[in-house]
Amino acid sequence: xxxxxxxxxxxxxxxxxxxxxxxxxxxxxxxxxxxxxxxxxxxxxxxxxxxxxxxxxxxxxxxxxxxxxxxxxxxxxxxxxxxxxxxxxxxxxxxxxxxxxxxxxxxxxxxxxxxxxxxxxxxxxxxxxxxxxxxxxxxxxxxxxxxxxxxxxxxxxxxxxxxxxxxxxxxxxxxx
Amino acid sequence: xxxxxxxxxxxxxxxxxxxxxxxxxxxxxxxxxxxxxxxxxxxxxxxxxxxxxxxxxxxxxxxxxxxxxxxxxxxxxxxxxxxxxxxxxxxxxxxxxxxxxxxxxxxxxxxxxxxxxxxxxxxxxxxxxxxxxxxxxxxx
Numbered sequence: 001x002x003x004x005x006x007x008x009x010x011x012x013x014x015x016x017x018x019x020x021x022x023x024x025x026x027x028x029x030x031x032x033x034x035x036x037x038x039x040x041x042x043x044x045x046x047x048x049x050x051x052x053x054x055x056x057x058x059x060x061x062x063x064x065x066x067x068x069x070x071x072x073x074x075x076x077x078x079x080x081x082x083x084x085x086x087x088x089x090x091x092x093x094x095x096x097x098x099x100x101x102x103x104x105x106x107x108x109x110x111x112x113x114x115x116x117x118x119x120x121x122x123x124x125x126x127x128x129x130x131x132x133x134x135x136x137x138x139x140x141x142x143x144x145x146x147x148x149x150x151x152x153x154x155x156x157x158x159x160x161x162x163x164x165x166x167x168x169x170x171x172x173x174x175x176x
Numbered sequence: 177x178x179x180x181x182x183x184x185x186x187x188x189x190x191x192x193x194x195x196x197x198x199x200x201x202x203x204x205x206x207x208x209x210x211x212x213x214x215x216x217x218x219x220x221x222x223x224x225x226x227x228x229x230x231x232x233x234x235x236x237x238x239x240x241x242x243x244x245x246x247x248x249x250x251x252x253x254x255x256x257x258x259x260x261x262x263x264x265x266x267x268x269x270x271x272x273x274x275x276x277x278x279x280x281x282x283x284x285x286x287x288x289x290x291x292x293x294x295x296x297x298x299x300x301x302x303x304x305x306x307x308x309x310x311x312x313x314x315x316x
Binding site for chain 1: 185223224228
């Protein structure tokens, strides 16, 4: 998978094709984070194959729905349980991110895993993603934002070099 | 050099970049080191996450609790007359002046040049008159 842009949350429901022996097959639902519905379906089959004995040729997807965030203006702390392949083995991880939407947090996770562990999107499997209460958060970077009177300056404002290569005055970083 | 402007709940910021460029909004909550939740009901900015890199903090700030609703934010911004204070501030005037200057046509620049030279002529004539009088009186 290529984690392009902001990922979206899909609810994919699929089942094994019914046969004469088994006219009613059980439905399986998955919560997939993918850039679009096509990739979502593909990831659904990827996971289903690992968990149950049917695949795309022997099954059918019943529905693919994009799930929108219920409260997109409420800041939440997301705990993400994931499994990823490193160069020398596969590991489980628990990571925390602060964001407004689940998809935003998962996208942050993919970018962060790529940056910190050089993990490519295809080697990451999201096991579980839940909003976590502030008191239950474990990561200090997330906990430091849990302050009702939060206050910090912007000490070193690096401005992107705009326009000229040669400037009359030396650029500064103190903008108060 | 002490820091005078802080990212805090209620700080009013000028949005320098992005889709809401040119408007002001208040910081409602901090998401993380780089993003804040802003709301500017009196200036046409809907409640949203915004990166701090695209915002410049002003010296205006109001008081409301974190995650306050848009209604409360609007009440506080109006009670503190933030829009008027911003419009009267030198910073806002400078932005407007820059915009006008940038949108000048060649004809406008011609008119400006003529107006400036007329004004300078009046000043120089008055100054030279005063200088002449002082020289006559031996003061210079």
